[in-house]
Amino acid sequence: MTQDDLKALVGRAVLDHIPDGAVVGVGTGSTVNQFIDALATRKDRIAGAVSSSEASTARLRSHGIRVLETQDVASIPVYIDGADEIDPRGHMIKGGGAALTREKIVADLAERFICICDESKRVAVLGAFPLPVEVVPLAVPRLIRRFAALGGQASVRPGVTTDNGQCVLDVRGLTITDPLALEAEISLWPGVLTVGIFARHRASLCLLGTPGGVVTLDFA
Incomplete structure (x- = not known):
């Protein structure tokens, strides 16, 4: 199939x-x-x-x-x-x-x-698929640095504007062993509209x- x-x-x-x-x-x-x-x-x-x-x-x-x-x-x-x-x-x-x-x-x-x-x-563990994060464009440089501090490489998804008029960061290199905690943390960062962890x-x-x-x- x-x-x-x-x-x-x-x-x-x-x-x-x-x-x-x-x-x-x-x-x-x-x-x-x-x-x-x-x-x-x-x-x-x-x-x-x-x-x-x-x-x-x-x-x-x-x-x-x-x-x-x-x-x-x-x-x-x-x-x-x-x-x-x-x-x-x-x-x-x-x-x-x-x-x-x-x-x-x-x-x-x-x-x-x-x-x-x-x-x-x-x-078995989330993270092989790049983590999408919908963000306000103004916050992109700061958020890229914050993900780097977690060991992730974030980049703007090219040519994509969401139905809400925002952009999407795709974050590679994360191994998400505690999805609930990471979802809560990233959701508090200024400029993050939604993180694509559904925990x-x-x-x-x-x-x-x-x-x-x-x-x-x-x-x-």
Whole structure:
């Protein structure tokens, strides 16, 4: 099976975890695109979706799925999104698609975060994938120095402006053994809008696409 086949597999499998009549939180990325296409086959069984990016919003609406704003809901039962890496405790690195801030906002509304990804995203320790950090451009030089003090090499992702009008730093060379602590520390640095460590908002469940089928990882 190709990587696209595995993404489609988990995109369909996660439909079984969505309650009838629910408003669904929808993430961003290629795996989520497969989920959105699958969700369209059951759009009459949900109340709508809260989207984490303009790209996902456009795809949802193209299928005739109602998109609600965050102010329209106090909470949602489930948020579905992919990951760039996921560790054995459900901590993730996210932001390869530059939607990390809105993804974390929608995840914060959800009772459960269900991660959908292929088996290549499963790691023992986070950090091989460059850590995305959405930042205010004014702070870039200072933040590059702060990451260097942690042993990381940060650089601005070229040609990328987020849906929030900011830039993204990609930080290489980190080995993230305590995701919760590092997420908390970086989040306090002036100029950081969002760090792409999802430890506080870790996955409750992961549906992992493998050549042998979907493997369910439960982190509850």
